[in-house]
Amino acid sequence: MSDYQAPLHxxxxxLHDLFQAPATWARLPALAGxxxxxxxDAILEEAARVTSGLxxxxNREGDEIGAQWHDGDVTTPPGFREAYRGYSEGxxxxxxxxxxxGGMGMPKMLSVQCEEMLYAANSSFALYATLTSGACLAIDTHASDALRRQYLPRLYSGEWTGAMCLTEAHAGSDLGLIRTRAEPDNDGRYRITGSKIFITGGDHDLTDNIIHLVLARLPDAPAGPKGISLFLVPKRLPDAEGRAAExxxxxxxAIEHKMGxxxxAxxxxxxxxxxxxxxxxxxRGLAAMFTMMNYERLSIGIQGIGCAxxxxxVASEYARDRLQGRAAGSSDGPAPIIVHADVRRMLLTMKALTEGSRAFATYVGLQLDLAKFSDDEQERAAAAARVALLTPVAKAFFTDTGFESCVHGQQVLGGHGYIREWGQEQLVRDVRIAQIYEGTNGIQGLDLLGRKVVADNGAALMDFINLMRTDAESCPRFRAPLKEALDRxxxxxxxxxEQAATDPALVNASAVEYLHLLGYVAYAWLWARMDVAAADAKQGxxxxxxxxxxxxxxxxxRxxxxxxxxxxxxxxxxxxLTALPAEQF
Known part of the structure; x- marks a missing residue:
């Protein structure tokens, strides 16, 4: 695989031409100055240096050696521990x-782009870091002052890492079925007993302590999702000086043996x-955990972008170098395969989807910044509603199109795409999980259509559509097709x-296609805006x-x-979808 080069341009x-982010930061009190x-630009350049060089x-050796489990201890591949220390020190x-x-307080618009570089460089490594960042957000938002003071500085510094412990073998995505227990202790602490599965970064040797955020039930908890509480459970308890000890x-x-x-671990x-x-x-633990979960849903969506x-x-470089066949209508050859229309179809599909996803992720980052930092209450509320609407789209559409793009990238290389040393087959394997974890993409579709559209009679959706309609007026080249897409x-x-009121199966039957419909239309809006921004740019x-x-x-x-x-x-x-009897499958 060629050396990774971050798409800084x-x-x-x-940031500068499409969203004019510096002007927004200048009017937000917490970011101004x-x-x-x-x-x-300096942060992006340094992130590119660290991800590409460190x-x-x-990535490849990590895939070949993998995380290892022995007698309850987990080790990461050679170099991971040192790289994590270097990454954290930055x-x-x-x-x-x-x-x-101890955090840097930078805008989310920047962090989503830095996360893309991290996932593109090494998705396995990235997960340890992004889960820690998500745990920090949940602790900062919901924990007591004492817990924030004790744990956040060491998590931000990378001295400790974080993990999210939700799933149990019998429950899967239905968290209302979890059985892990929390018994009150006499000193205000709790005793946690139970087992969790599929815990990314649940154990490793990168740091000497891992801080688990665990969903469990108190003795008096009501049944179902409303009886779940959230607990911070360290692998090792801090001593009087705050160091990992007992x-x-x-x-x-155990650790799972996985496809990618x-x-x-x-x-x-x-x-x-x-x-x-x-x-x-x-x-109220589920509501608190969703702070971390929604962070991770956007982050896992970004994994799809990074892999794509x-x-x-890799595919573009290969297509420019690989000589095979003749260009249509030419007798000269062999020619680089990038002259062939089908290769261009795949490369352009990858480019259009990946750059569209990157623009969408940066836009969601902008809305998160407005929801967090704006001093205008109405602007904060509108941005928060837009984030709620678009988060399931970001998680599912980024990863569905990211997988599609990685398969195209493998196909461009032909037989070499199936060979390990080119790296394309690893990207296909690594990105595939992103459609599954943090709530499968089908669940994201149900969340979007059922909870975010049907449940509020399309109010948040119409606000977003009206925003896109307004922007369409200033996008002359693609105004007509964009407005037609918005109408559809x-x-x-x-x-x-209307139909969901009388057809109880409709939302479930339509959720995935509906999420894709919204995704493609939103990308059209962003591509129309990028077309104008590119035409208007005075530099570059x-x-x-x-x-x-x-x-x-x-x-x-296309x-x-x-x-x-x-x-x-x-x-x-x-x-x-509902007519065929189950026994006929």
Missing amino acids: DMRFL HVDADTA IAPL GWIGLAGNPDY DNRVICG IKAS TCVMHFENSIGYLVGEPH ARSLQ LQQTSQWLI DPAFRAAKQDTAAFYFQ LLPRILSLEATLRSGSTS
Whole structure:
């Protein structure tokens, strides 16, 4: 595989030309004077240096050796521990963290782009870091002052890592069925007993302590999701100086043998009367955990972008170098395979989807920044509603299109794409999990259509559609197809809302296609805006700007029409899915 080169030019284009982020930061009190265009560029350049030079070289060997379990101890592949120390010393874990406890307080728009580089360089390594950042967010949002003071500085610094312990073998995604118990102790602490599965980073040798956020039930808990509480459970209890000391009976029983992300330890964790601390209110743990879960859903979506971007880089370089066949209408040859229309179809599909995803992720980051930092209450509320609407789209659509792009990247290389040393087959394996964990993409579709569209009669959706309609007026080249796509989205959404009132199976039957419909239309909106931004840019490489406009045209001509089949599928209803008896499968 070629050396990883971060797409800094495109990232700067999004921040400075498309979203004009420095102007937004300048009007947000917590960010004004703290971050500007030069700061952002310096952070991106340093992130590119660290991910390409320190972390990417460990990717292939990490895949081949994988995480190892022996007698309850987990080791990561050679170089991971040293790289994690170096990465942490740069402050990257706390890039967007609370400055009161050692975080850097940078905007989410920047952190999503840095996370993409991390996932592109080495998805297995990235998971240890991003789960720690997510745990920090949950602790900062919901834990007591004492817990924040004790744990956040060491998590932000990378001295300790974090993990999220939700799933149990019998429960899967239905967290209301969990059985892990929390018994109150006499000193205000709790004793946690139970087992969790599929715990990413549940145990490893990167740090000397791991801070688990564990869902469990108190003795008086009501049944179902409303009876779940959240607890902070260290692998080792801190001593009087705050250093990891006493073993807390947090035991790794095994690690999973997986299709991909093999250097990321996916653990079976046993809590045996382990000491824990309540985070938030009793029986309100699921709401607190969703703070971390939603962070991870966006982050896992970004894993899809990072893998796709790395695959595109490899495929593009290969297609320019590989000589095979003749260009259409030419008698000269052999020619680089990039002259062939089918190869261009795959590369342009990858480019349009990946750059569209990167723009969408940066936009969601902008909304998170407004929801967190704006001093305008109405702006904060509107941004928070938009984040809630778009988070399931980001998680599912980024990973569905990311997997599609990685498969295209493998196909461009032909037989070499199936061979290990080119790296494309690893990217296909690594990105595949992103469609599954943090709530399968089907669950994301149900969340979007059922909870975010049908449940509020499309109110949040219509706000977003109206925003896109307003922007369409200033996008002359693609105004007509964008407005037509918005009409289809609005009309199909309204039809689904009306039909769902009498067809209880419709939401479940339509959720995935509906999420894709919204995703393709949102990308069309962003590509129309990128087309205008590229045309209006006064600086930068003219070839880059022209390529951006050419890719926009490809998106509208070859990818946006996918919504026609999605609309037809959605309007077919649920009958064909529910008619076949189960025994006939």
